[in-house]
Amino acid sequence: MAKKKESIDGLEKFNRVSPGANVILVILFVLLALVCVIPLIFIIIISISSEQSIARNGFSFIPEKFSLDAYEYLWSNRNMVFDALRVSVIVTVAGTILGLFLVTSMGYVL
Protein backbone atom coordinates (compact mmCIF):
# COMPACT_ATOMS: atom_id res chain seq x y z
CA MET A 1 0.00 0.00 0.00
CA ALA A 2 2.73 2.43 0.97
CA LYS A 3 4.71 1.54 -2.11
CA LYS A 4 1.75 2.11 -4.38
CA LYS A 5 1.16 5.53 -2.90
CA GLU A 6 4.78 6.41 -3.42
CA SER A 7 4.66 5.54 -7.08
CA ILE A 8 1.58 7.72 -7.60
CA ASP A 9 3.33 10.53 -5.83
CA GLY A 10 6.30 9.96 -8.08
CA LEU A 11 4.17 10.28 -11.17
CA GLU A 12 2.28 13.20 -9.72
CA LYS A 13 5.53 15.11 -9.63
CA PHE A 14 5.45 15.28 -13.41
CA ASN A 15 1.74 15.93 -13.59
CA ARG A 16 1.53 19.03 -11.45
CA VAL A 17 0.43 22.44 -12.60
CA SER A 18 3.18 24.93 -13.27
CA PRO A 19 4.28 27.10 -10.31
CA GLY A 20 2.77 30.21 -11.85
CA ALA A 21 -0.62 28.61 -12.34
CA ASN A 22 -0.41 27.23 -8.83
CA VAL A 23 0.09 30.71 -7.38
CA ILE A 24 -2.93 32.02 -9.28
CA LEU A 25 -5.02 29.08 -8.07
CA VAL A 26 -3.91 29.58 -4.46
CA ILE A 27 -4.81 33.28 -4.62
CA LEU A 28 -8.21 32.45 -6.15
CA PHE A 29 -9.06 29.90 -3.50
CA VAL A 30 -7.80 32.00 -0.61
CA LEU A 31 -10.02 34.84 -1.84
CA LEU A 32 -13.02 32.52 -2.10
CA ALA A 33 -12.33 31.15 1.36
CA LEU A 34 -12.13 34.68 2.76
CA VAL A 35 -15.45 35.61 1.16
CA CYS A 36 -16.97 32.63 2.94
CA VAL A 37 -15.29 33.08 6.33
CA ILE A 38 -15.39 36.86 6.77
CA PRO A 39 -19.19 36.97 7.22
CA LEU A 40 -18.84 34.46 10.04
CA ILE A 41 -16.16 36.52 11.74
CA PHE A 42 -18.23 39.65 11.18
CA ILE A 43 -21.23 38.09 12.89
CA ILE A 44 -19.12 37.09 15.89
CA ILE A 45 -17.71 40.62 16.14
CA ILE A 46 -21.18 42.15 15.94
CA SER A 47 -22.39 39.78 18.64
CA ILE A 48 -19.76 41.05 21.08
CA SER A 49 -19.95 44.75 20.22
CA SER A 50 -22.18 47.03 22.21
CA GLU A 51 -25.50 48.22 20.84
CA GLN A 52 -24.73 51.91 21.27
CA SER A 53 -21.56 51.74 19.24
CA ILE A 54 -23.45 50.09 16.39
CA ALA A 55 -26.17 52.73 16.53
CA ARG A 56 -23.61 55.53 16.55
CA ASN A 57 -20.91 54.31 14.18
CA GLY A 58 -22.65 51.60 12.21
CA PHE A 59 -21.48 48.04 11.82
CA SER A 60 -17.76 47.77 11.77
CA PHE A 61 -15.02 45.19 12.07
CA ILE A 62 -13.39 47.03 14.96
CA PRO A 63 -16.15 48.02 17.38
CA GLU A 64 -15.68 50.96 19.68
CA LYS A 65 -16.91 49.16 22.76
CA PHE A 66 -17.22 45.51 23.52
CA SER A 67 -20.11 44.14 25.47
CA LEU A 68 -21.49 40.72 26.25
CA ASP A 69 -25.08 41.93 26.65
CA ALA A 70 -26.34 39.68 23.87
CA TYR A 71 -24.87 36.60 25.54
CA GLU A 72 -26.19 37.66 28.93
CA TYR A 73 -29.63 37.94 27.40
CA LEU A 74 -29.31 34.43 25.96
CA TRP A 75 -28.13 33.11 29.31
CA SER A 76 -31.11 34.64 31.08
CA ASN A 77 -33.32 32.73 28.66
CA ARG A 78 -31.25 29.58 28.93
CA ASN A 79 -34.18 27.28 29.64
CA MET A 80 -35.76 28.13 26.32
CA VAL A 81 -32.49 27.97 24.41
CA PHE A 82 -31.51 24.60 25.82
CA ASP A 83 -34.99 23.22 25.21
CA ALA A 84 -34.75 24.26 21.59
CA LEU A 85 -31.28 22.75 21.32
CA ARG A 86 -32.45 19.48 22.86
CA VAL A 87 -35.34 19.20 20.43
CA SER A 88 -33.03 19.87 17.48
CA VAL A 89 -30.54 17.24 18.63
CA ILE A 90 -33.22 14.62 19.27
CA VAL A 91 -34.84 15.22 15.89
CA THR A 92 -31.53 15.08 14.05
CA VAL A 93 -30.19 11.98 15.79
CA ALA A 94 -33.44 10.02 15.60
CA GLY A 95 -33.99 11.11 12.00
CA THR A 96 -30.51 10.05 10.96
CA ILE A 97 -30.73 6.65 12.64
CA LEU A 98 -34.20 5.92 11.28
CA GLY A 99 -33.32 7.19 7.82
CA LEU A 100 -30.11 5.18 7.63
CA PHE A 101 -31.90 2.04 8.77
CA LEU A 102 -34.73 2.39 6.24
CA VAL A 103 -32.53 3.43 3.34
CA THR A 104 -29.86 0.78 3.82
CA SER A 105 -32.31 -2.09 4.34
CA MET A 106 -34.30 -1.09 1.26
CA GLY A 107 -31.19 -0.32 -0.73
CA TYR A 108 -29.84 -3.82 -0.10
CA VAL A 109 -33.06 -5.38 -1.33
CA LEU A 110 -33.17 -3.29 -4.47
Next chain:
Amino acid sequence: MTMRKAKEPSMKVKRKFRRSDLELTILATPTFIWYILFCFLPMFGIVIAFKSFKFQAGHGFIYNLFNSEWSGLRNFEFLFKSNDVWIILRNTLGYNFLFIIINVLIPATLAVLVNQLRSKRVAKITQTAMFMPYFMSWVVVTFFVFSFLSYDVGLANRILNNMGMESIQWYLESKYWPYILIFLNTWKNLGYSMVVYLASITSIDTSLYEAALIDGATKRQQMRYITFPLLRSTMIMMFLLNIGRIFYSDFGLFYQVPRGSASLYNVTETLDVYIYRALGNTTNISLPSAAAFIQSVAGCLTILLCNWIVKKVDEESAII
Protein backbone atom coordinates in the same frame (compact mmCIF):
# COMPACT_ATOMS: atom_id res chain seq x y z
CA MET B 1 -30.67 -2.64 -14.66
CA THR B 2 -29.30 -4.80 -17.45
CA MET B 3 -28.68 -7.70 -15.08
CA ARG B 4 -32.26 -7.71 -13.91
CA LYS B 5 -33.48 -7.76 -17.48
CA ALA B 6 -31.27 -10.71 -18.30
CA LYS B 7 -32.58 -12.70 -15.37
CA GLU B 8 -36.25 -12.13 -16.02
CA PRO B 9 -37.02 -15.00 -18.44
CA SER B 10 -35.66 -17.71 -16.16
CA MET B 11 -37.46 -16.23 -13.18
CA LYS B 12 -40.74 -16.41 -15.01
CA VAL B 13 -40.33 -20.14 -15.58
CA LYS B 14 -40.07 -21.15 -11.94
CA ARG B 15 -41.51 -18.72 -9.49
CA LYS B 16 -40.66 -20.35 -6.24
CA PHE B 17 -40.51 -18.44 -3.00
CA ARG B 18 -37.06 -19.21 -1.73
CA ARG B 19 -35.53 -18.63 1.67
CA SER B 20 -33.46 -15.73 0.40
CA ASP B 21 -36.62 -14.16 -0.94
CA LEU B 22 -38.15 -14.34 2.52
CA GLU B 23 -35.11 -12.66 4.02
CA LEU B 24 -35.22 -9.90 1.45
CA THR B 25 -38.93 -9.40 2.02
CA ILE B 26 -38.43 -9.03 5.76
CA LEU B 27 -35.62 -6.59 5.12
CA ALA B 28 -37.80 -4.51 2.81
CA THR B 29 -40.89 -4.51 5.03
CA PRO B 30 -40.05 -1.54 7.31
CA THR B 31 -39.37 0.82 4.42
CA PHE B 32 -42.36 -0.51 2.56
CA ILE B 33 -44.66 0.20 5.53
CA TRP B 34 -43.01 3.58 5.98
CA TYR B 35 -43.73 4.53 2.38
CA ILE B 36 -47.33 3.33 2.56
CA LEU B 37 -47.94 5.22 5.79
CA PHE B 38 -46.13 8.47 5.14
CA CYS B 39 -45.93 8.82 1.37
CA PHE B 40 -48.81 7.06 -0.33
CA LEU B 41 -51.58 7.27 2.25
CA PRO B 42 -51.25 11.06 2.67
CA MET B 43 -51.55 11.42 -1.10
CA PHE B 44 -55.29 11.01 -0.72
CA GLY B 45 -55.11 14.39 0.93
CA ILE B 46 -54.94 15.76 -2.61
CA VAL B 47 -58.75 15.68 -2.62
CA ILE B 48 -58.63 18.57 -0.15
CA ALA B 49 -57.48 20.71 -3.05
CA PHE B 50 -60.72 19.98 -4.88
CA LYS B 51 -63.05 20.51 -1.92
CA SER B 52 -64.08 23.48 0.10
CA PHE B 53 -62.98 22.10 3.42
CA LYS B 54 -65.03 23.05 6.45
CA PHE B 55 -64.33 22.25 10.06
CA GLN B 56 -67.22 20.91 12.08
CA ALA B 57 -66.81 20.71 15.78
CA GLY B 58 -66.99 17.27 17.32
CA HIS B 59 -66.02 15.34 14.21
CA GLY B 60 -62.70 13.97 13.06
CA PHE B 61 -60.67 15.09 10.08
CA ILE B 62 -61.78 12.21 7.85
CA TYR B 63 -65.47 12.87 8.59
CA ASN B 64 -65.02 16.53 7.75
CA LEU B 65 -63.22 15.65 4.57
CA PHE B 66 -66.01 13.41 3.32
CA ASN B 67 -68.71 15.87 4.22
CA SER B 68 -67.11 18.92 2.67
CA GLU B 69 -68.52 20.07 -0.62
CA TRP B 70 -66.74 19.54 -3.90
CA SER B 71 -65.58 22.81 -5.32
CA GLY B 72 -64.08 21.74 -8.61
CA LEU B 73 -61.22 23.91 -9.69
CA ARG B 74 -62.28 26.98 -7.74
CA ASN B 75 -59.37 26.61 -5.30
CA PHE B 76 -56.92 26.93 -8.15
CA GLU B 77 -58.39 30.19 -9.36
CA PHE B 78 -56.80 32.32 -6.67
CA LEU B 79 -53.35 31.38 -7.94
CA PHE B 80 -54.09 32.97 -11.28
CA LYS B 81 -56.28 35.76 -9.98
CA SER B 82 -53.31 37.81 -8.86
CA ASN B 83 -52.14 40.36 -11.41
CA ASP B 84 -48.59 39.52 -10.48
CA VAL B 85 -48.85 35.91 -11.58
CA TRP B 86 -46.55 36.44 -14.55
CA ILE B 87 -43.99 38.30 -12.50
CA ILE B 88 -44.13 35.57 -9.87
CA LEU B 89 -43.72 32.81 -12.44
CA ARG B 90 -40.93 34.71 -14.17
CA ASN B 91 -39.10 35.17 -10.86
CA THR B 92 -39.50 31.56 -9.76
CA LEU B 93 -38.49 29.99 -13.05
CA GLY B 94 -35.88 32.58 -13.95
CA TYR B 95 -34.04 32.48 -10.65
CA ASN B 96 -34.20 28.70 -10.45
CA PHE B 97 -32.94 28.33 -13.99
CA LEU B 98 -29.98 30.61 -13.29
CA PHE B 99 -29.32 28.89 -9.95
CA ILE B 100 -29.29 25.47 -11.59
CA ILE B 101 -26.84 26.51 -14.29
CA ILE B 102 -24.59 28.39 -11.87
CA ASN B 103 -24.71 25.64 -9.27
CA VAL B 104 -23.65 23.04 -11.79
CA LEU B 105 -20.94 24.93 -13.67
CA ILE B 106 -19.11 26.91 -10.98
CA PRO B 107 -18.73 24.18 -8.34
CA ALA B 108 -17.66 21.62 -10.95
CA THR B 109 -14.99 23.96 -12.33
CA LEU B 110 -13.77 24.92 -8.86
CA ALA B 111 -13.68 21.28 -7.77
CA VAL B 112 -11.45 20.45 -10.73
CA LEU B 113 -9.22 23.42 -9.93
CA VAL B 114 -8.96 22.74 -6.20
CA ASN B 115 -7.81 19.26 -7.10
CA GLN B 116 -4.89 20.76 -9.02
CA LEU B 117 -3.49 22.71 -6.09
CA ARG B 118 0.03 21.61 -5.25
CA SER B 119 -0.39 21.93 -1.51
CA LYS B 120 -3.02 19.54 -0.24
CA ARG B 121 -3.22 21.50 2.97
CA VAL B 122 -4.26 24.71 1.23
CA ALA B 123 -6.88 22.69 -0.66
CA LYS B 124 -8.26 21.22 2.58
CA ILE B 125 -8.36 24.54 4.45
CA THR B 126 -9.97 26.56 1.67
CA GLN B 127 -12.50 23.83 1.04
CA THR B 128 -13.49 23.70 4.69
CA ALA B 129 -13.81 27.48 4.74
CA MET B 130 -16.03 27.41 1.68
CA PHE B 131 -18.27 24.87 3.38
CA MET B 132 -19.01 27.31 6.25
CA PRO B 133 -21.88 29.30 4.67
CA TYR B 134 -23.82 26.09 4.09
CA PHE B 135 -24.26 25.74 7.85
CA MET B 136 -25.55 29.27 8.33
CA SER B 137 -29.30 29.64 8.39
CA TRP B 138 -30.89 32.25 6.15
CA VAL B 139 -31.97 34.20 9.22
CA VAL B 140 -28.33 34.65 10.22
CA VAL B 141 -27.46 35.53 6.63
CA THR B 142 -30.28 38.09 6.67
CA PHE B 143 -28.74 39.93 9.61
CA PHE B 144 -25.34 39.72 8.05
CA VAL B 145 -26.62 41.15 4.77
CA PHE B 146 -28.44 43.85 6.71
CA SER B 147 -25.24 44.82 8.48
CA PHE B 148 -23.72 45.37 5.05
CA LEU B 149 -26.62 47.01 3.24
CA SER B 150 -28.42 48.98 5.96
CA TYR B 151 -28.90 52.59 4.82
CA ASP B 152 -27.49 54.44 7.81
CA VAL B 153 -25.33 51.91 9.66
CA GLY B 154 -24.35 49.49 6.89
CA LEU B 155 -20.80 48.76 5.87
CA ALA B 156 -21.42 49.08 2.12
CA ASN B 157 -22.71 52.65 2.37
CA ARG B 158 -19.83 53.68 4.61
CA ILE B 159 -17.34 52.34 2.10
CA LEU B 160 -19.20 54.22 -0.66
CA ASN B 161 -19.12 57.40 1.42
CA ASN B 162 -15.41 57.04 2.05
CA MET B 163 -14.88 56.80 -1.68
CA GLY B 164 -16.88 60.00 -2.10
CA MET B 165 -20.08 58.45 -3.42
CA GLU B 166 -23.70 58.82 -2.36
CA SER B 167 -25.33 56.32 -0.06
CA ILE B 168 -27.67 53.87 -1.72
CA GLN B 169 -31.07 52.81 -0.37
CA TRP B 170 -30.28 49.15 -0.87
CA TYR B 171 -33.60 47.89 0.44
CA LEU B 172 -35.61 50.19 -1.83
CA GLU B 173 -33.78 49.80 -5.14
CA SER B 174 -34.86 46.64 -6.88
CA LYS B 175 -32.22 46.75 -9.60
CA TYR B 176 -29.46 45.42 -7.33
CA TRP B 177 -31.39 42.53 -5.88
CA PRO B 178 -31.21 39.93 -8.64
CA TYR B 179 -27.42 40.11 -8.36
CA ILE B 180 -27.49 40.02 -4.57
CA LEU B 181 -29.81 37.01 -4.49
CA ILE B 182 -27.85 35.10 -7.11
CA PHE B 183 -24.60 35.87 -5.32
CA LEU B 184 -25.97 34.76 -1.94
CA ASN B 185 -27.38 31.52 -3.33
CA THR B 186 -24.12 30.65 -5.05
CA TRP B 187 -22.13 31.64 -1.97
CA LYS B 188 -24.23 29.44 0.29
CA ASN B 189 -24.34 26.30 -1.84
CA LEU B 190 -20.87 26.44 -3.36
CA GLY B 191 -19.08 24.39 -0.70
CA TYR B 192 -21.72 21.70 -0.60
CA SER B 193 -21.83 21.18 -4.35
CA MET B 194 -18.04 21.22 -4.53
CA VAL B 195 -17.89 18.30 -2.11
CA VAL B 196 -20.21 16.30 -4.36
CA TYR B 197 -18.05 16.96 -7.42
CA LEU B 198 -14.80 16.38 -5.53
CA ALA B 199 -16.09 13.00 -4.41
CA SER B 200 -16.68 11.97 -7.99
CA ILE B 201 -13.33 13.41 -9.12
CA THR B 202 -11.42 11.41 -6.52
CA SER B 203 -13.24 8.27 -7.63
CA ILE B 204 -11.75 8.63 -11.13
CA ASP B 205 -9.12 5.96 -11.71
CA THR B 206 -5.67 7.57 -11.46
CA SER B 207 -4.29 5.13 -14.02
CA LEU B 208 -6.23 7.04 -16.67
CA TYR B 209 -4.20 10.14 -15.90
CA GLU B 210 -0.99 8.12 -15.82
CA ALA B 211 -1.72 6.69 -19.24
CA ALA B 212 -2.60 10.13 -20.58
CA LEU B 213 0.61 11.52 -19.10
CA ILE B 214 2.72 8.84 -20.75
CA ASP B 215 1.02 9.63 -24.05
CA GLY B 216 2.09 13.22 -23.54
CA ALA B 217 -1.28 14.79 -22.76
CA THR B 218 -1.15 18.26 -21.33
CA LYS B 219 -3.05 19.25 -18.22
CA ARG B 220 -5.74 20.88 -20.32
CA GLN B 221 -6.15 17.81 -22.50
CA GLN B 222 -6.43 15.62 -19.39
CA MET B 223 -9.27 17.78 -18.11
CA ARG B 224 -10.94 17.97 -21.48
CA TYR B 225 -10.81 14.25 -22.24
CA ILE B 226 -10.79 12.54 -18.82
CA THR B 227 -12.11 14.69 -15.99
CA PHE B 228 -15.08 16.42 -17.60
CA PRO B 229 -16.42 13.39 -19.50
CA LEU B 230 -16.34 11.36 -16.27
CA LEU B 231 -17.90 14.19 -14.29
CA ARG B 232 -20.74 14.50 -16.74
CA SER B 233 -22.99 11.88 -15.16
CA THR B 234 -22.72 13.58 -11.75
CA MET B 235 -23.45 16.94 -13.33
CA ILE B 236 -26.51 15.56 -15.10
CA MET B 237 -27.74 13.93 -11.91
CA MET B 238 -27.42 17.17 -9.95
CA PHE B 239 -29.15 19.01 -12.80
CA LEU B 240 -32.08 16.58 -12.83
CA LEU B 241 -32.45 16.63 -9.05
CA ASN B 242 -32.53 20.41 -9.05
CA ILE B 243 -34.86 20.80 -11.99
CA GLY B 244 -37.56 18.83 -10.18
CA ARG B 245 -37.71 21.69 -7.71
CA ILE B 246 -37.87 24.43 -10.31
CA PHE B 247 -41.34 25.53 -9.17
CA TYR B 248 -40.24 25.72 -5.55
CA SER B 249 -37.88 28.32 -4.25
CA ASP B 250 -35.56 28.73 -1.34
CA PHE B 251 -38.06 30.31 1.04
CA GLY B 252 -35.43 31.72 3.39
CA LEU B 253 -33.57 33.43 0.57
CA PHE B 254 -36.59 35.12 -0.99
CA TYR B 255 -38.63 35.81 2.13
CA GLN B 256 -36.11 36.55 4.88
CA VAL B 257 -33.19 38.17 3.13
CA PRO B 258 -35.07 41.12 1.52
CA ARG B 259 -36.63 41.77 4.97
CA GLY B 260 -40.13 42.04 3.51
CA SER B 261 -39.35 45.26 1.67
CA ALA B 262 -42.41 45.96 -0.45
CA SER B 263 -40.54 47.84 -3.15
CA LEU B 264 -38.51 44.73 -3.90
CA TYR B 265 -41.53 42.50 -4.52
CA ASN B 266 -41.22 42.57 -8.28
CA VAL B 267 -37.80 40.91 -8.12
CA THR B 268 -38.11 38.84 -4.94
CA GLU B 269 -41.65 37.49 -5.08
CA THR B 270 -41.55 33.78 -5.94
CA LEU B 271 -44.29 31.19 -5.84
CA ASP B 272 -43.52 30.00 -2.32
CA VAL B 273 -43.33 33.53 -0.94
CA TYR B 274 -46.55 34.55 -2.66
CA ILE B 275 -48.39 31.53 -1.31
CA TYR B 276 -47.06 32.20 2.17
CA ARG B 277 -48.06 35.87 2.05
CA ALA B 278 -51.48 35.14 0.60
CA LEU B 279 -52.36 32.14 2.72
CA GLY B 280 -50.08 32.13 5.72
CA ASN B 281 -52.78 33.51 7.97
CA THR B 282 -55.88 31.76 6.66
CA THR B 283 -57.42 28.75 8.36
CA ASN B 284 -58.65 27.50 5.01
CA ILE B 285 -56.52 24.48 4.15
CA SER B 286 -57.98 23.92 0.69
CA LEU B 287 -56.18 26.82 -1.01
CA PRO B 288 -52.67 25.90 0.18
CA SER B 289 -53.33 22.28 -0.84
CA ALA B 290 -54.26 23.46 -4.31
CA ALA B 291 -51.05 25.49 -4.51
CA ALA B 292 -48.93 22.58 -3.27
CA PHE B 293 -50.69 20.27 -5.71
CA ILE B 294 -49.88 22.50 -8.68
CA GLN B 295 -46.26 22.84 -7.55
CA SER B 296 -45.70 19.10 -7.21
CA VAL B 297 -47.43 18.22 -10.46
CA ALA B 298 -45.50 20.87 -12.37
CA GLY B 299 -42.23 19.76 -10.75
CA CYS B 300 -42.94 16.13 -11.56
CA LEU B 301 -43.70 16.97 -15.18
CA THR B 302 -40.52 19.03 -15.60
CA ILE B 303 -38.34 16.30 -14.13
CA LEU B 304 -39.92 13.66 -16.38
CA LEU B 305 -39.54 15.92 -19.42
CA CYS B 306 -35.89 16.66 -18.68
CA ASN B 307 -35.15 13.04 -17.97
CA TRP B 308 -36.74 12.14 -21.29
CA ILE B 309 -34.55 14.69 -23.08
CA VAL B 310 -31.44 13.44 -21.29
CA LYS B 311 -32.35 9.88 -22.23
CA LYS B 312 -32.63 10.85 -25.90
CA VAL B 313 -29.18 12.44 -25.79
CA ASP B 314 -27.40 9.97 -23.55
CA GLU B 315 -29.12 6.82 -22.35
CA GLU B 316 -26.67 6.04 -19.54
CA SER B 317 -26.99 9.32 -17.67
CA ALA B 318 -30.75 9.38 -17.14
CA ILE B 319 -31.83 8.58 -13.60
CA ILE B 320 -35.31 7.19 -14.14
